[in-house]
Amino acid sequence: MQNFNIKELAKALGLSTSTVSRAFRDNSDISKETKERILAKAREFNYQPNHYASNLREQRSKTIAVIVPELANNFFSQAIHGIERVARDKGYHILIYATEDDYEKEVSFIRHLHNGRADGIIMSVSGEANDHTYLNELSQKRLPLVFFDRVYEDIITPRVITNDYDSSFSATEHLIKQGCKKIAYLVINKNLSIGKFRMQGYIDALAKYEIPFDDRLVVDCTNSYAKNNLILKRLLVDVGPDGVFTSVERLAFATYYACYDLNIQIPQQLRVIGFSSLEIAPLLNPSLTTVTQPATKIGIEAANLLFKMLEAPETVDPNEEIVLNSKLIKRRSTEK
Amino acid sequence: MQNFNIKELAKALGLSTSTVSRAFRDNSDISKETKERILAKAREFNYQPNHYASNLREQRSKTIAVIVPELANNFFSQAIHGIERVARDKGYHILIYATEDDYEKEVSFIRHLHNGRADGIIMSVSGEANDHTYLNELSQKRLPLVFFDRVYEDIITPRVITNDYDSSFSATEHLIKQGCKKIAYLVINKNLSIGKFRMQGYIDALAKYEIPFDDRLVVDCTNSYAKNNLILKRLLVDVGPDGVFTSVERLAFATYYACYDLNIQIPQQLRVIGFSSLEIAPLLNPSLTTVTQPATKIGIEAANLLFKMLEAPETVDPNEEIVLNSKLIKRRSTEK
DNA sequence: CATTCTTTTGTAATCGATTACTGTATCTTA
DNA sequence: TAAGATACAGTAATCGATTACAAAAGAATG
Numbered sequence: 001m002q003n004f005n006i007k008e009l010a011k012a013l014g015l016s017t018s019t020v021s022r023a024f025r026d027n028s029d030i031s032k033e034t035k036e037r038i039l040a041k042a043r044e045f046n047y048q049p050n051h052y053a054s055n056l057r058e059q060r061s062k063t064i065a066v067i068v069p070e071l072a073n074n075f076f077s078q079a080i081h082g083i084e085r086v087a088r089d090k091g092y093h094i095l096i097y098a099t100e101d102d103y104e105k106e107v108s109f110i111r112h113l114h115n116g117r118a119d120g121i122i123m124s125v126s127g128e129a130n131d132h133t134y135l136n137e138l139s140q141k142r143l144p145l146v147f148f149d150r151v152y153e154d155i156i157t158p159r160v161i162t163n164d165y166d167s168s169f170s171a172t173e174h175l176i177k178q179g180c181k182k183i184a185y186l187v188i189n190k191n192l193s194i195g196k197f198r199m200q201g202y203i204d205a206l207a208k209y210e211i212p213f214d215d216r217l218v219v220d221c222t223n224s225y226a227k228n229n230l231i232l233k234r235l236l237v238d239v240g241p242d243g244v245f246t247s248v249e250r251l252a253f254a255t256y257y258a259c260y261d262l263n264i265q266i267p268q269q270l271r272v273i274g275f276s277s278l279e280i281a282p283l284l285n286p287s288l289t290t291v292t293q294p295a296t297k298i299g300i301e302a303a304n305l306l307f308k309m310l311e312a313p314e315t316v317d318p319n320e321e322i323v324l325n326s327k328l329i330k331r332r333s334t335e336k
Numbered sequence: 337m338q339n340f341n342i343k344e345l346a347k348a349l350g351l352s353t354s355t356v357s358r359a360f361r362d363n364s365d366i367s368k369e370t371k372e373r374i375l376a377k378a379r380e381f382n383y384q385p386n387h388y389a390s391n392l393r394e395q396r397s398k399t400i401a402v403i404v405p406e407l408a409n410n411f412f413s414q415a416i417h418g419i420e421r422v423a424r425d426k427g428y429h430i431l432i433y434a435t436e437d438d439y440e441k442e443v444s445f446i447r448h449l450h451n452g453r454a455d456g457i458i459m460s461v462s463g464e465a466n467d468h469t470y471l472n473e474l475s476q477k478r479l480p481l482v483f484f485d486r487v488y489e490d491i492i493t494p495r496v497i498t499n500d501y502d503s504s505f506s507a508t509e510h511l512i513k514q515g516c517k518k519i520a521y522l523v524i525n526k527n528l529s530i531g532k533f534r535m536q537g538y539i540d541a542l543a544k545y546e547i548p549f550d551d552r553l554v555v556d557c558t559n560s561y562a563k564n565n566l567i568l569k570r571l572l573v574d575v576g577p578d579g580v581f582t583s584v585e586r587l588a589f590a591t592y593y594a595c596y597d598l599n600i601q602i603p604q605q606l607r608v609i610g611f612s613s614l615e616i617a618p619l620l621n622p623s624l625t626t627v628t629q630p631a632t633k634i635g636i637e638a639a640n641l642l643f644k645m646l647e648a649p650e651t652v653d654p655n656e657e658i659v660l661n662s663k664l665i666k667r668r669s670t671e672k
Numbered sequence: 673c674a675t676t677c678t679t680t681t682g683t684a685a686t687c688g689a690t691t692a693c694t695g696t697a698t699c700t701t702a
Numbered sequence: 703t704a705a706g707a708t709a710c711a712g713t714a715a716t717c718g719a720t721t722a723c724a725a726a727a728g729a730a731t732g
Contacts (some may be wrong), residue, residue: 048451052392053688056717071417081407084434096432098420115384256619273729283592285621352682356688389718405726
């Protein structure tokens with residue numbers, strides 16, 4: 001099937017393809033009348049310059065790839081929303097990839113993107129990876145990359161993160177001030193930078209108030225709801241913390257469920273605080289005290305940074321790091 | 337800057353580009369040894385066939401576009417997750433567009449996609465549109481389109497929806513059985529098919545139990561949190577319903593907030609049920625009775641349907657309609 | 673050994689848009 | 703009026719991969 005292309009349009013107008021092409025781009029010389037005539041005809045036939053032909057010729061795709069661990073997650077969907085807004089304003093399109101925390105998929109996505117499909121990548125890394133050298137292949141080709149939130153520390157590229165250490169310190173301190181003496185820290189992957197920073201804030205806050213660190217209170221959880229439920233119940237029964245600080249939203253929910261199951265009252269018997277982007281945290285039973293990251297803002301900043309790399313690479317320091325502040329929002333789950 | 341392309345690779349191997357190209361596609365004849373040799377070399381140089389060149393030549397993009405009203409929404413992020421999974425299995429990529437319920441953006445996205453960027457479209461429509469003819473331009477070009485959840489009734493194309501009428505009937509019936517006599521129905525856009533079907537279920541359930549229909553109880557809300565809060569407070573104070581059925585998740589949350597503000601007890605003074613894909617509905621205060629759509633499944637089915645259209649168009653009836661069942665999950669917000 | 677068939681590889685046209693270069697028409701100015 | 707300037711439009715090469723067709727090499731057959 002023959003498509004309606006620039007040749008057809010040129011023929012219909014009695015012009016050459018070069019003239020028609022010029023009508024769609026601003027830089028070249030073409031008379032106003034001719035341009036109008038061409039654009040009118042194009043609208044009539046609903047003609048759009050073929051994206052693949054122009055990109056092949058121009059060597060850029062006006063597309064950015066967004067790689068995230070999961071989609072059905074408040075933080076990431078808000079961040080993507082921010083990215084999408086910036087991209088649309090710039091006339092860029094976004095490709096979405098979900099790794100589901102699978103290292104193989106992450107590598108495979110990145111490798112695929114070497115084929116010119118995207119001009120740049122915005123990525124929040126999966127937790128499982130150990131060997132990140134595949135990303136350096138990337139930088140050889142200079143495909144611009146921006147990390148957000150979850151980063152690999154050994155890869156040098158601009159990043160947008162939040163003040164995780166401070167937030168964790170404050171969150172832990174808040175629990176302590178509310179009277180907690182045995183505070184558990186729940187994490188999904190201790191090795192990921194984000195887990196480490198958040199944990200350090202927790203540790204240092206304990207130290208400041210001279211609360212001894214107990215590693216039975218640091219619990220490495222999984223992505224499985226059922227397993228987490230078991231792990232948490234065991235923690236609550238065997239170790240018996242009086243406060244819980246969760247490094248990811250999902251673990252705060254898991255804590256609620258475990259408490260419901262065990263008939264433990266929040267906040268009377270257990271105070272809970274967690275990193276979370278849930279907009280309806282006030283509606284929970286009890287309303288959840290959160291460390292809330294500016295998710296949409298993070299997406300916007302990451303996209304802006306990537307566009308800066310695309311438009312003026314020399315102005316971007318590869319070590320550039322934008323740090324946004326999370327907010328500690330106190331609610332009933334940590335009341336005295 | 338000269339890219340590393342098929343020519344370079346061919347030169348490095350002392351072969352022609354056609355032979356190299358054949359190594360990357362299964363159908364053609366090429367000796368096993370040569371193929372191995374080529375693939376090994378390609379790995380060494382980290383070569384990937386340029387996506388734009390092959391798509392230009394092959395006239396398909398292995399990409400599908402997903403257009404949704406919003407991203408930061410449980411239902412849509414779960415649906416996209418389902419679509420992404422199917423697409424990845426098929427080796428397809430997905431482009432994401434958020435219309436933010438803006439008709440202009442919807443039209444603009446669709447028009448842009450005429451340029452060969454995507455092989456097909458999966459879409460949940462924005463509510464604002466009245467003139468849908470721009471979609472028919474689409475079908476002239478036969479760019480396959482699948483609707484999911486929110487559809488335009490006047491456009492003939494396959495669709496994946498849920499049994500909204502039945503669900504609404506059941507939801508309303510459930511409220512009635514719990515003793516409600518003055519049930520409000522909250523909707524965002526009455527004209528959208530989804531609003532209509534859901535409303536009809538509500539109306540018919542009232543009729544079955546001989547409860548007179550009162551149009552003051554049907555409230556058209558907005559996308560603005562602040563405005564909805566005012567509208568709902570007015571409803572609760574002036575009209576004083578004893579039950580609320582919300583056609584979208586957000587309005588159930590808005591009802592909770594309004595009740596908190598007015599110190600109205602749920603479920604004692606007001607029972608609430610709503611369409612919602614919120615996974616933590618059990619954690620709300622009180623836990624929310626929901627009509628839960630199988631969001632991920634809807635995404636999977638929509639993607640499967642689109643791939644069927646791409647792979648064997650003749651097997652797909654343009655009027656095909658897949659209807660999945662939502663689940664009514666009873667929780668505390670509708671207890672007696 | 674000559675002939676035919678099969679396997680493997682190469683040549684060159686093609687996809688659609690862009691743009692450097694070239695050509696033509698119109699306008700200015702001495 | 704002639705020479706140069708300016709505005710506009712066309713020709714053809716190019717981006718990188720694919721593939722119909724052609725060619726060459728090797729295998730099989732009488």
